[in-house]
Amino acid sequence: MKNLLCLLAVFSVITTASSQNTLTGKIISKNTNEPVPATIYIPQLEKGTVADFDGNYTLNNLPDGLYSVVFSSLGFATVSKKINFSNETSLTENIEMQETAVEMEEVIVSTPFHKLQSDNVMKVERISTEKLNASGAVTLADGIKNIAGVDIISTGTGIGKPVIRGLSSNRVLTYAQGVRVENQQFGDEHGLGINEAGVESVEVIKGPASLLYGSDALGGVLYLNPEKFALSGETHGDLSSTYFSNTLGTATNLGIKTSGQKLKFLARGTYAAFSDYETGADYRVSNSRFNEKDFKTGLQFSGTKFKSTLRYNYNRSNIGIPEEIGEQTQSKDLELPFQEIDNHILSFDNTLFFNNSSLDVKAGYLFNDRREFEDDTDVAALRLKLNTLNYDVKYHLPQFGNFETIIGVQGMFQKNKNEGEEILIPDAKTTDVGILATSHYHLEKVDFQAGIRFDSRKIDSEAARNAVDEDFIPALNETFTSFTAALGAKLDLVENFSARINLASGFRAPNLAELTSNGVHEGTNRYERGNADLTNEQNFQTDVALEYRNEHIEFFANGFYNAVNNYIFLSPTNETLDDTQVFHYLQDNASLYGGELGFHLHPHPLDWLHLESSFETVTGKLDNEDYLPLIPANSLRNTFRVEINDGKTRKATSAFITLENTFDQKNISNFETRTGGYSLLSAGVESSFKLQKVLFKIGLNGTNLTNKQYISHLSRFKPEGIFNIGRSINVNLKVEI
Incomplete structure (x- = not known):
C-alpha cells in the first residue's frame, strides 16, 4: 500500500x-x-x-x-x-x-499518420453516417454500399456484410472504437452487430491492409469512427427519429455529451423495429422483420502528459430467419425461427505524450453471444459464445528530418464455445500476435510510405461429436505465419493533379469453418466439409489512383490488380449427405481486377450545384478461368445535388436525386446463376432551422421510387427468387441543443 x-x-x-x-x-x-x-x-x-x-x-x-x-x-x-x-x-x-466549392476535408483516422485525404499516401474513402442516413439507408451496412467499390451481401434488410472490390467474408476486417470487431459477423446469417447511431463516419481502405491490421485485412478494412466528444466547455443533446414506410419501421436515438477542460462524457441510446419488408411485387417477405437495441457511452480524460478514453457499446439484435413466403402481416413481433444476438465492445485507448514522441496503448474486450431459436423460444438450438481480448501498442518515434516512423505490436486472445445442440464450428482458442514498423517520408511534391510486418496465428480446436459418426470433427492444432509489406507514394504531378501508387501484400489465415466444417449449413442449404490442410491466403495488389481537383471539378480514376495465392473457395461435389449436396473447401490461385471512375462538378460561383457520377467494375477469376462467386455486378451511379447554406434562421437546405444503374452479371461461378440488370431511382430533401440555441433538422427521402422488381446478385434470397426491397418513403426529424 x-x-x-x-x-x-x-x-x-x-x-x-x-x-x-x-x-x-x-x-x-x-x-x-x-x-x-x-x-x-x-x-x-x-x-x-x-x-x-x-x-x-x-x-x-x-x-x-x-x-x-x-x-x-x-x-x-x-x-x-x-x-x-x-x-x-x-x-x-x-x-x-x-x-x-470543394467539400470540407476531414482527417483520415484509419491510416497511422492522421493525414488529410489530400496528403494521404493510401487512397481511403470516407463518408459521414449523416450522409448515409440522408440517402435512405435502413442500416449501417445498407448505407456503405453507396461508396464506390463497396457493396454488401444481404440477407433481407436486417443483415448485410461488406464486399470491397469483390472480396468479402473474413477477407474484410471491421474496426469500431479503435479495436478490431470479432463477433463472427461474416457467417452466412451474421450482420455487423453495430448500429449507426454513435458512429460519426465510415472509412474504407480498399486493398490489402495487413501491414496495419494483420490477418483478415487481405481485402480491405471497414473502419467505423465513433462519435466525437463535445468541445471543451460545451454541453449538447439531441433526439432523432426516422420512419420507413416500406417496413413500417422506426428508429429513434437519444444522445447527450458534455466536456470540461480535461474530463469529457457522452452517452447514446437507440431502439429500432421493422416489420417484414415489401418487395416491388407487392408481397412481404415473411419473417424478414428485425429489431435492435443499442447503447453507447464514453469517458475521456485529457491531460498535458496523457489522454485516456474508455468506450462501451452494447447491442442486441433480434433477426427473423425467412424460410418461405407465407402469411402476409405487418407485425413486428418475433416469430420462429429467429436469432438473438448480444454484442459487447469495451475499449480502452491511452496515449502518453513525450517531448517529441508518443506511445499509444489500446485494449479491447469483446463478447458475442449468438442464439438461434428454431422450435422453442425458451431453448436455443444453437448458441455460440465468443470472448476476445485484443491489444494494440504503437510507439511514434521522434521525427527525424522528414521521416515519421511508427513501430508496434498487436495481438488477440480468443475463445469460442458452443452451448447449444447444434454445432457450426467446434470449441476453439485462437492466439494472434503481429509486429510492425512503418515510416512516412514527406517532401514538397512527393510523399512516400513503407512498412513491414510479421504475424503468427495459432488455432487450437477441440474434437466435436462422436468419433464413429460421419459428421465427427477431429481436434485441430495449427499455426499460421506470414510476412507482409507495403510501399506507396503520392505525387503532385502538376497543379491540382496528383497520383498515388501503392504496392501491398496481405494475408489471411483460414478460419475455423474452412478448416473444420462437417455438416449442413442451414442458411445456404449445403453440406459443407472443411479442409484441415488449408494454408494461408497470400495476396499482392497493385493500386494506382489519379485525381484532379480545382474549384470547379473533381475527377478520379482508380485501378487495381489483385493476385491472390491459395484463394479458399467452396466447390460442389457429386456426393450427397442428409439429402443435401456436399461442398468442400479447396484452394487455387485467383486474381481480381477492376477499378472506379468518377467526377464531381460544382461550377463556381454556383457553389450550391453538384453533379456527381461514378462507375465501378470488378472481375474475379481462378487460375483455371472459372469466375469467383459473389462478385458485384458493374454499376453506374449519377447524382444531382443542391446545397444551400448560411441562412439566418434556415441554416442549410439540401436536395438530391440519384439514379443507380446495375448491369447484368454474367460472370458467374459454377453454382451461381446469371442476374439481370436494373435501375433504381432515389431522391431526398433535408433542411435545418435554428431557433435560439435549438437546431431542428427535417428530412424526407425515398428509395426505389419506381417500385422496381429486382434481385441483387449478392442477395442470399436470390436462389429462391425473392425480390429485394421495394419503394420506401422515409421521414427523419432531429432536434439538437
Missing part, C-alpha cells in the same frame, strides 16, 4: 508540473480578409475549439510535442499545419483560408 501511495504521489507531481502550452491566432478569408469562424482541431489529442465571429481562437493545456493542427470551415479549403510545442510556450498562428 505504501508503494502504491508513493507511486500516486510521483504521478501527481509529474502531471502537475508538466508543460502547458497555448496556441492562439486569427483566421481570415484570403479572398475577402473577412474573419472565418473555423474549427481548430488536433486529431492526436482529440482537442479542439471554434473561432469566434471575429476569427479569434485559443487552445490551452497542450502537451509538448509535434502535432498536426487542422483548420476547417464549410466553403473553405481545409488547412493542416505541423506545429511544435515545448517548454510552456504561447504560440500565435494566423491562418488565411482559401474559398473553395
Whole structure:
C-alpha cells in the first residue's frame, strides 16, 4: 500500500508540473480578409475549439510535442499545419483560408499518420453516417454500399456484410472504437452487430491492409469512427427519429455529451423495429422483420502528459430467419425461427505524450453471444459464445528530418464455445500476435510510405461429436505465419493533379469453418466439409489512383490488380449427405481486377450545384478461368445535388436525386446463376432551422421510387427468387441543443 501511495504521489507531481502550452491566432478569408469562424482541431489529442465571429481562437493545456493542427470551415479549403510545442510556450498562428466549392476535408483516422485525404499516401474513402442516413439507408451496412467499390451481401434488410472490390467474408476486417470487431459477423446469417447511431463516419481502405491490421485485412478494412466528444466547455443533446414506410419501421436515438477542460462524457441510446419488408411485387417477405437495441457511452480524460478514453457499446439484435413466403402481416413481433444476438465492445485507448514522441496503448474486450431459436423460444438450438481480448501498442518515434516512423505490436486472445445442440464450428482458442514498423517520408511534391510486418496465428480446436459418426470433427492444432509489406507514394504531378501508387501484400489465415466444417449449413442449404490442410491466403495488389481537383471539378480514376495465392473457395461435389449436396473447401490461385471512375462538378460561383457520377467494375477469376462467386455486378451511379447554406434562421437546405444503374452479371461461378440488370431511382430533401440555441433538422427521402422488381446478385434470397426491397418513403426529424 505504501508503494502504491508513493507511486500516486510521483504521478501527481509529474502531471502537475508538466508543460502547458497555448496556441492562439486569427483566421481570415484570403479572398475577402473577412474573419472565418473555423474549427481548430488536433486529431492526436482529440482537442479542439471554434473561432469566434471575429476569427479569434485559443487552445490551452497542450502537451509538448509535434502535432498536426487542422483548420476547417464549410466553403473553405481545409488547412493542416505541423506545429511544435515545448517548454510552456504561447504560440500565435494566423491562418488565411482559401474559398473553395470543394467539400470540407476531414482527417483520415484509419491510416497511422492522421493525414488529410489530400496528403494521404493510401487512397481511403470516407463518408459521414449523416450522409448515409440522408440517402435512405435502413442500416449501417445498407448505407456503405453507396461508396464506390463497396457493396454488401444481404440477407433481407436486417443483415448485410461488406464486399470491397469483390472480396468479402473474413477477407474484410471491421474496426469500431479503435479495436478490431470479432463477433463472427461474416457467417452466412451474421450482420455487423453495430448500429449507426454513435458512429460519426465510415472509412474504407480498399486493398490489402495487413501491414496495419494483420490477418483478415487481405481485402480491405471497414473502419467505423465513433462519435466525437463535445468541445471543451460545451454541453449538447439531441433526439432523432426516422420512419420507413416500406417496413413500417422506426428508429429513434437519444444522445447527450458534455466536456470540461480535461474530463469529457457522452452517452447514446437507440431502439429500432421493422416489420417484414415489401418487395416491388407487392408481397412481404415473411419473417424478414428485425429489431435492435443499442447503447453507447464514453469517458475521456485529457491531460498535458496523457489522454485516456474508455468506450462501451452494447447491442442486441433480434433477426427473423425467412424460410418461405407465407402469411402476409405487418407485425413486428418475433416469430420462429429467429436469432438473438448480444454484442459487447469495451475499449480502452491511452496515449502518453513525450517531448517529441508518443506511445499509444489500446485494449479491447469483446463478447458475442449468438442464439438461434428454431422450435422453442425458451431453448436455443444453437448458441455460440465468443470472448476476445485484443491489444494494440504503437510507439511514434521522434521525427527525424522528414521521416515519421511508427513501430508496434498487436495481438488477440480468443475463445469460442458452443452451448447449444447444434454445432457450426467446434470449441476453439485462437492466439494472434503481429509486429510492425512503418515510416512516412514527406517532401514538397512527393510523399512516400513503407512498412513491414510479421504475424503468427495459432488455432487450437477441440474434437466435436462422436468419433464413429460421419459428421465427427477431429481436434485441430495449427499455426499460421506470414510476412507482409507495403510501399506507396503520392505525387503532385502538376497543379491540382496528383497520383498515388501503392504496392501491398496481405494475408489471411483460414478460419475455423474452412478448416473444420462437417455438416449442413442451414442458411445456404449445403453440406459443407472443411479442409484441415488449408494454408494461408497470400495476396499482392497493385493500386494506382489519379485525381484532379480545382474549384470547379473533381475527377478520379482508380485501378487495381489483385493476385491472390491459395484463394479458399467452396466447390460442389457429386456426393450427397442428409439429402443435401456436399461442398468442400479447396484452394487455387485467383486474381481480381477492376477499378472506379468518377467526377464531381460544382461550377463556381454556383457553389450550391453538384453533379456527381461514378462507375465501378470488378472481375474475379481462378487460375483455371472459372469466375469467383459473389462478385458485384458493374454499376453506374449519377447524382444531382443542391446545397444551400448560411441562412439566418434556415441554416442549410439540401436536395438530391440519384439514379443507380446495375448491369447484368454474367460472370458467374459454377453454382451461381446469371442476374439481370436494373435501375433504381432515389431522391431526398433535408433542411435545418435554428431557433435560439435549438437546431431542428427535417428530412424526407425515398428509395426505389419506381417500385422496381429486382434481385441483387449478392442477395442470399436470390436462389429462391425473392425480390429485394421495394419503394420506401422515409421521414427523419432531429432536434439538437
